[in-house]
Amino acid sequence: MFLIQKRLICQRVITRCYSFDYKSYIQRRRLKKNYNKDIKMTTPHVHPFRRVESTQSIIHMHRQPFNVTVIGSGNWGTTIAKVVAENTVQNPHLFAKDVNMWVFEENIDGEKLTEIINTRHQNVKYLPGIDLPHNLIANPSLLDSVKDADILVFNVPHQFLPKIVSQLKGHISKNVRAISCLKGFEVGAKGVQLLSSYIKDELDIQCGALSGANLAPEVAKEHWSETTVAYQLPEDFKGEGLDVDHKVLKMLFHRPYFHVNVIDDVAGISIAGALKNVVALACGFVEGLGWGNNAAAAIQRVGLGEIIKFGQMFFPESRVETYYQESAGVADLITTCSGGRNVKVAKYMATKHVDAFEAERVLLNGQSAQGVITCKEVHEWLATCELTEDFPLFEAVFQIVYNKMPMDQIPEMIDELEPFEVEEDDEEPPATNTNTTTVRS
Ligand SMILES: NC(=O)c1ccc[n+]([C@@H]2O[C@H](COP(=O)([O-])OP(=O)(O)OC[C@H]3O[C@@H](n4cnc5c(N)ncnc54)[C@H](O)[C@@H]3O)[C@@H](O)[C@H]2O)c1
Numbered sequence: 001m002f003l004i005q006k007r008l009i010c011q012r013v014i015t016r017c018y019s020f021d022y023k024s025y026i027q028r029r030r031l032k033k034n035y036n037k038d039i040k041m042t043t044p045h046v047h048p049f050r051r052v053e054s055t056q057s058i059i060h061m062h063r064q065p066f067n068v069t070v071i072g073s074g075n076w077g078t079t080i081a082k083v084v085a086e087n088t089v090q091n092p093h094l095f096a097k098d099v100n101m102w103v104f105e106e107n108i109d110g111e112k113l114t115e116i117i118n119t120r121h122q123n124v125k126y127l128p129g130i131d132l133p134h135n136l137i138a139n140p141s142l143l144d145s146v147k148d149a150d151i152l153v154f155n156v157p158h159q160f161l162p163k164i165v166s167q168l169k170g171h172i173s174k175n176v177r178a179i180s181c182l183k184g185f186e187v188g189a190k191g192v193q194l195l196s197s198y199i200k201d202e203l204d205i206q207c208g209a210l211s212g213a214n215l216a217p218e219v220a221k222e223h224w225s226e227t228t229v230a231y232q233l234p235e236d237f238k239g240e241g242l243d244v245d246h247k248v249l250k251m252l253f254h255r256p257y258f259h260v261n262v263i264d265d266v267a268g269i270s271i272a273g274a275l276k277n278v279v280a281l282a283c284g285f286v287e288g289l290g291w292g293n294n295a296a297a298a299i300q301r302v303g304l305g306e307i308i309k310f311g312q313m314f315f316p317e318s319r320v321e322t323y324y325q326e327s328a329g330v331a332d333l334i335t336t337c338s339g340g341r342n343v344k345v346a347k348y349m350a351t352k353h354v355d356a357f358e359a360e361r362v363l364l365n366g367q368s369a370q371g372v373i374t375c376k377e378v379h380e381w382l383a384t385c386e387l388t389e390d391f392p393l394f395e396a397v398f399q400i401v402y403n404k405m406p407m408d409q410i411p412e413m414i415d416e417l418e419p420f421e422v423e424e425d426d427e428e429p430p431a432t433n434t435n436t437t438t439v440r441s
């Protein structure tokens with residue numbers, strides 16, 4: 001036995017030494033191992049295209065690395081810009097190092113926010129206390145920030161999106177690709193639209209989405225979390241290595257502390273991300289009323305049901321599995337209902353007896369609780385379809401926020417109990433023998 005083993009080892013060593021280049025074999029194994037680890041660590045020398053023995057590998061193509069611009073610099077906008085800028089430095093073959101971040105300019109104690117970000121490398125207003133990479137360049141001009149971009153990452157509170165998109169119209173090439181990190185809907189002449197579809201339609205560019213259980217302050221501090229990116233290859237996809245695909249997106253967003261799963265269900269992750277903010281407001285109301293964890297859990301249960309129903313009814317292309325399998329689904333619902341801004345605003349409304357806008361003003365220092373706007377958009381859409389009664393929790397949130405409905409009426413509003421009817425049966429019940437078990441063949 002010992003002899004056989006020894007012979008096998010010798011054979012392997014000989015094969016490695018003489019039949020091919022052992023060093024490159026080890027190198028390839030290392031690259032493959034890193035890639036298979038779902039790119040847990042990204043280094044300048046490891047990217048998915050280099051290990052592929054393909055003539056279309058990115059190192060053979062005549063394309064410059066992708067330029068990335070982040071549009072938005074709020075709490076999440078700045079956090080995602082940090083994530084992206086860390087990855088562009090580490091993957092110079094794939095991405096241009098400098099990342100432009102469009103900043104809605106404002107003065108902070110006499111200084112421009114863009115100047116503060118570019119010199120002190122902190123967004124002192126929207127992400128204080130977090131050091132930003134030096135290759136993240138704040139730019140107050142929207143058009144200048146996008147002029148060389150291959151990839152646009154949209155990340156603004158969604159009420160500002162239409163104006164931004166209208167300014168961009170006519171200035172963006174069809175070959176640009178985009179990811180929307182926004183949570184909300186656009187309700188207008190086209191009915192209810194995903195924000196990624198809105199961007200796609202308005203700018204004529206392919207757009208996916210990023211959404212997950214991602215409270216920005218935790219991601220910014222590099223506490224581990226997961227997210228979901230969803231993207232569908234466009235009809236004019238240029239090919240691997242020449243265009244944005246799932247691998248490129250993973251390289252752009254995945255960090256050791258921010259684990260990315262890339263799928264193609266753009267609708268599923270966007271619906272879940274938008275609607276969980278409405279559910280979080282309801283959670284905040286019952287928390288503010290002092291009703292405790294059971295009430296919050298009940299709200300989340302009903303809320304998840306309405307989220308899935310909304311998806312199935314209006315976006316049948318969304319997949320039910322996404323809601324429970326992906327970070328963008330139930331995980332985001334849980335984290336937002338535990339510690340998000342929507343729940344804080346709603347709790348403050350309940351305890352201080354102020355409206356949502358006053359609560360936002362007092363608590364958020366210019367940030368936005370997106371559920372406040374989303375519940376109105378959802379109500380408008382459901383009212384148009386005469387379906388408000390089918391979504392009693394969403395409707396209750398709207399009525400509380402905009403029509404001062406008392407919060408303690410939520411349980412009655414969402415009560416689903418059907419009246420229990422006893423069926424009259426005149427027939428004799430069949431004789432049963434409780435000691436026997438019927439085995440079906
Ligand atoms: N913050 C989070 O934890 C988080 C996490 C995941 C997703 N999101 C989503 O990301 C999106 C962006 O959220 P955020 O947290 O970055 O924003 P935010 O709530 O921090 O909003 C502040 C931003 O809005 C900008 N702003 C103010 N007035 C403006 C105007 N007139 N035009 C354009 N911009 C203006 C400010 O300059 C600032 O950049 C939202 O849809 C949100 O739901 C947020």
Ligand SMILES: O=P(O)(O)OC[C@H](O)CO
Nearest residue numbers: 212213214215340341342
């Ligand atoms: O702070 P919120 O309530 O806007 O929620 C933040 C994120 O959407 C959580 O993923």
